[in-house]
Amino acid sequence: MIPIKTESAWRGTADCRNCGIRDMVLFADLHEDDFNLIHAPIDDLEYAGGQPVVRLGETATSLYTLRSGMIKLVRNTVDGRQRIVRVLRSGDVIGLEALMGPTYDSDAVALTNVRVCRLPLQVIQRLNRETPRLHQRLLEKWHRSLKEADDWLAELNFGNARQRVAGLILKMRSTTDAGIATLFSREDMGAMLDLKLETVSRTLSAFEREGLIEPQDKQGRLYRVVDAERLVAPKAGAE
Template sequence: MKPNLVHQAWNGAEKCKQCRIRELVLFADLQQEDFEQLHHPIIDIELATGETLYREQQAPEFVFTVRSGMIKLVRYLPNGNYRVVRLLRQGDLAGIEALHNSPYLHHAIALQETSICRIPVEDIEQLNQHSPHLYKQLTARWYKVQSDANIWLSEFTVGNSKKRVANLLLYLAQHNSNHYFYLPSREDMGALLAITTETASRIIAEFKRLEYLQVEQQGALIDIDKLKQIT
């Protein structure tokens, strides 16, 4: 490997060891000797709202850790409509299918300004072969994909529209220490919950009128107890 790439890879490893969300990410359990096996640079990427990280069927070279912000995974339908199949938040791994050498299954698009770490699949394969510390985190990431898929099926696409919107708001409010969370557009909410944009708009307006939901400059706030009564 060229000297400048060695330097970049080493700097990337050092950043991983010092990462402020280290306990949430794929490399949480790695030890010093594991980081020494990283041979390719781990690049920080800043995505603007609406920017595409990767596209469906694109050849997989990297997986991506979400450091901040939010990513939507989108599947476009033959009729021109789209479905949001999953939301990725801080600590989540995007493009996990690349670890099976499969093309990316979705379009990954930033819902808001988002910080990403780009990790070469080659390095993960190398670590997985020579280090016992990565297996636990890889297993946890696959489990989370399955768990999120179950949530999408059981809570976001079943029941009446009002229940679906309430479940989504409760989900988005989780794990936010300042109690504010990003509220997707009505179009994205419709694509995620299998309802129309108009229905999503009507229910959000009703929740705001009833003071179940407040939308402020910092983000959205909900009355958890009232929304739980709906679900």
């Protein structure tokens, strides 16, 4: 497991000017002079899979940009169940709600080992006042996050079990290789799709038997998508 580098907090370990994913995150549109406005440290932190990055209801003091790995956003339903409302990947921003309210509105938990940059709110607020480009980028990120949250609900919470699991597989394909999909524990998949763990396992096994997907690891987290067209249109009459 990757240790959480809490001992490095607030020491300013990040190098935003030379960040490898800078074009994907908030600072893509900043000019060299804009970086002179940053007086609070920005930290590059690591979290192991299963560790929380922020907690629902926790006082919001920072935004986080996801450099690598995947994070799940989790909320509780009225009947006490946990639902995963979205999965974040490299370039996504955690905690945008901190710009509008005092607390975080979801648990953000590492699905895999992750690296994040922690951006103190005072940095964002000052750049927002001084740099209209950042304000525009924040609005774009907010709009995209709302749209993706709606897409998750629309695409993954309707239809039968086959359609839901197939939809998740296709949604979790790599941005660099559409033939590879990275999944998670069966329990997490059930929480995303509002399905029982047993149903998720049975559906994945059926897809393997039918030659639609092939496992690429022993843990059952990495799959090759063999026939995306048949996944898009699963068999009629399935549960």
